[in-house]
Amino acid sequence: MNDLYLSLSTVIPPAEKGLMPRTLDSQITLEKTPSYFVTREAPRRICSMSHETKLIVVVRNPVTRAISDYTQTLSKKPDIPTFEELAFKNKSEGLVDSSWNAIRIGMYILHLENWLQYFRLSQMHFVSGERLITDPAGEMGRVQDFLGLKRIITDKHFYFNRTKGFPCLKKPESSSQPRCLGKSKGRTHVQIEREVIEQLQEFYRPFNIKFFETVGQDFKWD
Numbered sequence: 001m002n003d004l005y006l007s008l009s010t011v012i013p014p015a016e017k018g019l020m021p022r023t024l025d026s027q028i029t030l031e032k033t034p035s036y037f038v039t040r041e042a043p044r045r046i047c048s049m050s051h052e053t054k055l056i057v058v059v060r061n062p063v064t065r066a067i068s069d070y071t072q073t074l075s076k077k078p079d080i081p082t083f084e085e086l087a088f089k090n091k092s093e094g095l096v097d098s099s100w101n102a103i104r105i106g107m108y109i110l111h112l113e114n115w116l117q118y119f120r121l122s123q124m125h126f127v128s129g130e131r132l133i134t135d136p137a138g139e140m141g142r143v144q145d146f147l148g149l150k151r152i153i154t155d156k157h158f159y160f161n162r163t164k165g166f167p168c169l170k171k172p173e174s175s176s177q178p179r180c181l182g183k184s185k186g187r188t189h190v191q192i193e194r195e196v197i198e199q200l201q202e203f204y205r206p207f208n209i210k211f212f213e214t215v216g217q218d219f220k221w222d
């Protein structure tokens with residue numbers, strides 16, 4: 001379920017690493033569980049483990065995210081209803097089914113409000129899923145700044161792979177070969193009618209606006 005776009009990483013400071021795998025004081029512990037961001041109990045539990053945890057969330061246009069999510073489910077379960085059947089309670093009235101997970105996950109502001117009951121906004125960093133593709137080094141630069149790390153990953157670590165249609169790593173440390181993400185990342189999405197996309201854009205607009213205002217960043221999803 002296009003996890004990358006709603007993945008949430010937690011970074012535990014050294015003094016509070018008791019419940020995480022052991023690391024040296026010069027290291028940070030990173031853990032990635034995409035579903036945390038949309039799980040009600042997660043902020044309270046993580047906060048009780050370490051209230052100074054840093055949180056990284058990758059977000060993308062919620063409409064594209066929903067289609068990506070559906071495309072991934074469809075690849076595993078080809079018999080599911082169509083996207084339109086799942087996305088609407090009543091399509092002609094434009095009544096979106098916000099209880100369908102693929103739709104609900106993209107209502108980022110609702111999830112964020114839950115996190116903000118336990119963490120300061122300054123403890124959170126939002127990565128643009130769109131820019132992660134168009135400018136991976138820029139996005140990774142901001143992640144490194146947020147983590148208080150030297151900018152070690154830069155432009156020279158990426159190249160654009162035309163076959164894959166995505167940026168790939170030139171040469172990871174563990175190998176002498178370039179490395180792209182796997183086949184399941186960057187699948188061709190199912191075709192969705194323009195009208196349906198517009199209905200969903202309309203549905204998400206107020207949630208997006210409130211999300212942008214809250215995080216102080218405009219992700220330009222219109």
Ligand SMILES: Nc1ncnc2c1ncn2[C@@H]1O[C@H](COP(=O)(O)OS(=O)(=O)O)[C@@H](OP(=O)(O)O)[C@H]1O
Nearest residue numbers: 001002003004005068132133166167181185186187
């Ligand atoms: N460099 C690079 N290479 C390939 N794919 C990239 C890359 N950067 C970001 N993306 C986007 O990652 C999306 C899938 O990642 P996920 O974490 O959601 O996948 S998964 O849920 O763990 O399977 C995937 O979403 P879809 O395009 O919807 O498949 C990609 O758009």
